[in-house]
Amino acid sequence: MEKILVTGGAGFIGSNFCNINKDKYEIIALDNLFLGDEKNLDPEIKFIKGDACNLEDLDKVGPVDYVVHLAGTSSAPMFMGDGLIDGYVNSIQSFITVLEWARKNGAKRVLYASTSSLYGNNPLPLVETQEVTPINHYAVTKRTYEYSSKCYNKVFPEMDIIGFRFMSVYGPNEEAKGKFANLISQFCWDFAREKVPVIYGDGDQTRDFTNVRDVVQGLTLAIETDKKLGADVFNIGTGYSVSVKEIADALEKAFDNGIQAKHIPNPVKEDYVMGQHADISKIKKVLGYEPKIKLEDGIKEQVENLRMDRIRETSSDELR
Ligand SMILES: NC(=O)c1ccc[n+]([C@@H]2O[C@H](COP(=O)([O-])OP(=O)(O)OC[C@H]3O[C@@H](n4cnc5c(N)ncnc54)[C@H](O)[C@@H]3O)[C@@H](O)[C@H]2O)c1
Missing domain, CATH: 3.90.25.10 (UDP-galactose 4-epimerase, domain 1)
Structure with missing residues (x-):
């Protein structure tokens, strides 16, 4: 069975990913419980209380085939006031740490959460080819993920790093x-x-408004595809x-x-x-995604x- 590390695995999207995929893959959910709840996970899923910024915690997972990186400071209001420095440090440090760790631990592909917030008030439908200008600190961190993925993938092309701009997930x-x-x-x-x-x-x-199970569908398709995806980015919406x-x-x-x-x-x-609202033609065409x-x-x-x-x-x- 192939093995997947899900960072932020006890959170909202992470736990749904783990619970839905637990019979197909060996899943390890890692979460520092900043916001998540271990009770979100089905009891048979292996849970590690740990920080995605910390290599020692990640090392407890052992070699993996894939990483789904969902840990991070997960919405714009969390960056307000006293949350600003922690928000940046947590989001950026966890992303780069996870990329380095994933590459050294055999991952073929890292999937990560970007966000539709990048689009701000762009013309609808929102399409991946549009110019984006992040309008808040949260979106800046996600745009940083996208840029750093491209740089990273140039140096280490053997590991795909795929971003997903989730719309409004419920x-x-x-x-x-x-x-x-x-x-x-x-x-x-x-x-x-x-x-x-x-x-x-x-x-x-x-x-x-996109059901979390459709988000999980999109992520799972990106794990299962035989296509080489490089450092691509996809919308997920309806x-x-x-x-x-x-x-x-x-x-x-x-x-x-x-x-x-x-x-x-x-x-x-x-x-x-x-x-x-998202233009989802790219993810439909490349990965065969269809909101259900x-x-x-x-x-x-x-x-x-x-x-x-x-x-x-x-x-x-x-x-x-
Ligand atoms: N929910 C949405 O509508 C939506 C939309 C766009 C993007 N996203 C992104 O998707 C990802 C998951 O979002 P979510 O809605 O499930 O949020 P969430 O807050 O429920 O999940 C994030 C999880 O990560 C954990 N976490 C935070 N920092 C950590 C760290 N350093 N190490 C380990 N665990 C850590 C938290 O405890 C939490 O359980 C986030 O990156 C978020 O920015 C979510």
Whole structure:
């Protein structure tokens, strides 16, 4: 069985990747539990509490075939205020450390999380060939991953390093992200606690809400392809967008408990992303990706499987 190290493996996307692929691969989940939760992982998955910035922790994993690098400071608000230095150090140091470690430990390919935040308010649909100008520190770290991958791959072409610009990912196992979780989760938690969800502005802003299982599908296809991918970058999304207002309306109906979302003036004064949807033709063509989870089914599942006991204190009026 081939072996995969998943850094950030106890986090939201990482744990879904591990749980879905556990029968096909030997999976090692490494996470420092900064945000993740070991309970996200199915019990048969080997878990190492360790830091992706630390070679000694990585060495506990032993040789691998692939690395899926999802550890890092995982959203723009985490870089605000006192989080700035830690955010940069954690994200950049973990990425370079993991690349070096992966190469010396036999990895054929490293997959890593970039982000759709790189696109800012670019014209829609968002396509990989567009110029990007990161509008926040988080996006700067991800653009740094993309640039450093290209340099690294020039020197060591035997190891592919593939980036994925995830759109707005939602799905199970997001509770530990608390106030940094996707809007769908935060709205669900608000409705369930009979707390009024907050919509910024008129709610016409759109996002390409992508179920985490489709993200896992894209990552898995990149592991399984025979193609040499170099240091390429792919969007992962659905190719459709839905407004925040539509999400709130759907959840109002699903919960049917008299709670209604309220609108407030948008507190984000600069560079607020008004629209997001991905052009996914590249990942379809190169890897055979096809999004499978319809938003209405994903939301239904989210509502049916709420785990109130795991939810951390959150509020959908936090900056996002
Ligand atoms: N969720 C989204 O919508 C989305 C969109 C675009 C990109 N991404 C990226 O995808 C990746 C995974 O995101 P997520 O939503 O699962 O977030 P997450 O915060 O749930 O997962 C990240 C995990 O990494 C762990 N971690 C952080 N620093 C670490 C370190 N130095 N060593 C070991 N573990 C460490 C955290 O404890 C956490 O469990 C992140 O890089 C994020 O930036 C996520």
